[in-house]
Amino acid sequence: xxxxxxxxxxxxxxxxxxxxxxxxxxxxxxxxxxxxxxxxxxxxxxxxxxxxxxxxxxxxxxxxxxxxxxxxxxxxxxxxxxxxxxxxxxxxxxxxxxxxxxxxxxxxxxxxxxxx
Numbered sequence: 001x002x003x004x005x006x007x008x009x010x011x012x013x014x015x016x017x018x019x020x021x022x023x024x025x026x027x028x029x030x031x032x033x034x035x036x037x038x039x040x041x042x043x044x045x046x047x048x049x050x051x052x053x054x055x056x057x058x059x060x061x062x063x064x065x066x067x068x069x070x071x072x073x074x075x076x077x078x079x080x081x082x083x084x085x086x087x088x089x090x091x092x093x094x095x096x097x098x099x100x101x102x103x104x105x106x107x108x109x110x111x112x113x114x115x116x
Contacts, residue, residue: 023047
């Protein structure tokens, strides 16, 4: 399967999990059917300056962020750290995380959610 750039589903929406501002999500694969039922999200996400994906806990799945550009404040189970291009943040099942965009440049990242 090849998904061309113009074929990706793209949605701009309020930041999830009681976050602030907005994010854009581009589906690279469209849900469990295209992920061999091993996961539910493989997407290119933009978190805009001043926006934040709220802290949330993963139950039954894990989430990995690969930061492409921008700078963020990452909440790793209550420990706050900075993430920047090339960093990978992993949230295991039963753990929690959140991400705020800091600075003037949006965070561009690949997000992958896999089932436990």
